[in-house]
Amino acid sequence: MQTFTQGIKHGISIALGYLSVSFSFGILGVQSGLTIWQTILISITNLTSAGQVAGVELIAANAAYVELFLTELLINLRYAFMSLALSQKADRSFHIPQRLLAAFGITDEIFAVASIQPGTIKPKYLYGMIGIAFLGWVGGTTLGAVAGSYLPAQITNALGIALYGMFLAIIIPPAKKSRGILAVIICAVVLRILLTIFAKWVTGGFSMILAALIAAVLGAWLFPVSESAEQEADA
Amino acid sequence: MSRILFSIAIMAGTTYLIRMIPFVFVQTKFKSQRVQSFFYYIPYAVLAAMVMPAVFSSTGDTVSSIVGTVVAVILAYRKTPLIVVALAASLAAYLTMLVLPYL
Numbered sequence: 353m354q355t356f357t358q359g360i361k362h363g364i365s366i367a368l369g370y371l372s373v374s375f376s377f378g379i380l381g382v383q384s385g386l387t388i389w390q391t392i393l394i395s396i397t398n399l400t401s402a403g404q405v406a407g408v409e410l411i412a413a414n415a416a417y418v419e420l421f422l423t424e425l426l427i428n429l430r431y432a433f434m435s436l437a438l439s440q441k442a443d444r445s446f447h448i449p450q451r452l453l454a455a456f457g458i459t460d461e462i463f464a465v466a467s468i469q470p471g472t473i474k475p476k477y478l479y480g481m482i483g484i485a486f487l488g489w490v491g492g493t494t495l496g497a498v499a500g501s502y503l504p505a506q507i508t509n510a511l512g513i514a515l516y517g518m519f520l521a522i523i524i525p526p527a528k529k530s531r532g533i534l535a536v537i538i539c540a541v542v543l544r545i546l547l548t549i550f551a552k553w554v555t556g557g558f559s560m561i562l563a564a565l566i567a568a569v570l571g572a573w574l575f576p577v578s579e580s581a582e583q584e585a586d587a
Numbered sequence: 588m589s590r591i592l593f594s595i596a597i598m599a600g601t602t603y604l605i606r607m608i609p610f611v612f613v614q615t616k617f618k619s620q621r622v623q624s625f626f627y628y629i630p631y632a633v634l635a636a637m638v639m640p641a642v643f644s645s646t647g648d649t650v651s652s653i654v655g656t657v658v659a660v661i662l663a664y665r666k667t668p669l670i671v672v673a674l675a676a677s678l679a680a681y682l683t684m685l686v687l688p689y690l
Contacts, residue, residue, distance in 0.1 A: 365673035390591055397599035407598040417597055424601040431602070434633075435610035440617065440626050448611060455607035460637060467630040509647045510655075510681035516642040517659035517676030519634045524663040526631070536628045540635040548640060564632035571632070572624035 354473065359480020366461045366481070367488025369515025372508045373401055374489045378496020380405065384412040388497045395493035399459060399486060403427045430561040434463040443472040450475040457482030460560070461515065468522060532575030540567035646680045650687060655680035 374395055381391030386408065398404050403424050410420050435458050442451070454475060462481055466473050527534040543563035547554055554562065617623060646652045659676040667675075 362669070365670050368673060368677070386591065390595065394595055394598065397595060398602050400602055403598065403602055407594070411591060411594045417594065420594055420597050421601055424598050425605065428602050428605045431606045432609050435606050435608075436613050437626050437629055439610050439613050442610075442614070451611045452607060455610040456603060458606045458610065460633065464630045464634045464637070467626075468634075505647075506681060506684045510651070510677045510684065512647065513642065513645040513652060513655040513659070513680050514673040514677045516638050516645050517655065517663075518669045518673040519638045520642075520656075520659045521663040521667065521669045521672035523631050523634050523638075524660065525666050528664070532624075532628065533631050536632050537635040540632040541639040544636040545640055560633070560636045563636040564629060567632040567636070568625050568628040571628040572621050576620050576624045577627050578620070 354469065354477035356476045356480040359477040359482075360484045361480075362465055362477075363462075363481035363484035365514055365518035366465065366485045368511055369461070369518070370485055370488040371492035371495075372511040372514070374492030375496035375508050377401065377404055377408075378493040378498070380496075381408055381493070382497050384408050386411070388494075391497040392490065392494050395490050399457060399489055400428060400431075426558075430460070430558070431458055431463075433561065433565075434458055434460070434467075438463055438467055438473070441467050441469075441473045443474045446475055454478045454482065457486065459485070461485070461519075464519070465522065532571055532577060535575060536567045536571035539570055540564055543567060646684070648684065651680040651683035654683040 377395065378391055381394065382388060386394075391408075394404055394407065398407070406423050406427055407420060410423060415423075435455060438458060446454070457478070462478075462485060466478055466481060469477075523533070523537055527537055540563050543566055544559060547559040547563055551559065617626070642656050643649060643652045646655060655676040658679040659672050662672045662675055
């Protein structure tokens with residue numbers, strides 16, 4: 353049952369998590385010398401965390417346009433891969449206009465939650481999820497840019513864990529049923545921690561996708577899934 | 588157009604094209620079982636790699652992050668709905684922050 357409402361429901365935790373992350377982005381933007389409107393405009397048009405932070409820093413440093421372009425390209429390259437994977441799950445009702453629209457909202461979190469759904473993904477479901485996440489992202493940025501220093505920090509800080517809580521709730525139940533999923537999760541976590549400790553030059557977004565890619569390749573190689581097994585773990 | 592607005596346009600354009608091109612132009616479905624398995628596992632791998640180790644600094648302080656994580660793991664293990672797990676983890680972290688100075 354993939355409706356617009358279902359998408360919104362699945363997107364609420366993403367929106368809550370975004371609220372706290374974009375809140376700190378709002379503060380950063382204004383502190384870096386952008387106006388409140390410019391800061392909000394970045395969140396409206398970009399909808400990505402690491403890319404926006406790097407962009408603001410480069411703008412503040414008067415960086416060349418080509419440097420800005422290359423930085424965004426490198427930091428956000430992982431989305432190309434996620435789009436490719438999500439395209440595999442897209443329903444027949446995804447035509448070019450729906451794809452053009454939905455592509456805007458393919459973030460790490462949207463990708464992961466959407467592509468974990470059993471079967472194919474419908475445009476409406478994705479619109480609901482992206483819509484609410486977008487509101488959280490832009491709302492948080494606005495709050496941070498306008499009133500960053502007046503709100504109690506403990507509340508926004510505490511919301512920072514909401515997103516991760518939801519991720520754990522997504523991956524733990526299927527891991528109880530499928531050895532393959534459990535193995536992939538453990539492998540990804542171990543790789544990510546090793547990369548964080550021993551390869552500091554690999555930046556956040558890269559180390560995440562690198563760990564995930566290796567873990568998924570190993571999983572596909574050691575625990576190939578048949579379609580019936582797929583549905584079993586999804587049930 | 589001012590330098591800042593042009594910079595924002597570059598950021599937005601680059602980010603959008605990276606997301607849009609593969610989604611619009613690669614519509615073939617891959618048939619091989621290995622490739623399909625890979626696409627089946629990739630979201631779990633991405634989520635796991637996003638959670639660890641970032642979750643332990645997600646509230647800005649380690650103790651409340653750990654308390655929130657433990658609450659989330661226990662509830663998730665019992666198949667609690669997503670939003671309840673998310674909010675309970677936040678609430679646990681928030682209460683920890685309030686209580687901690689008095690311990």
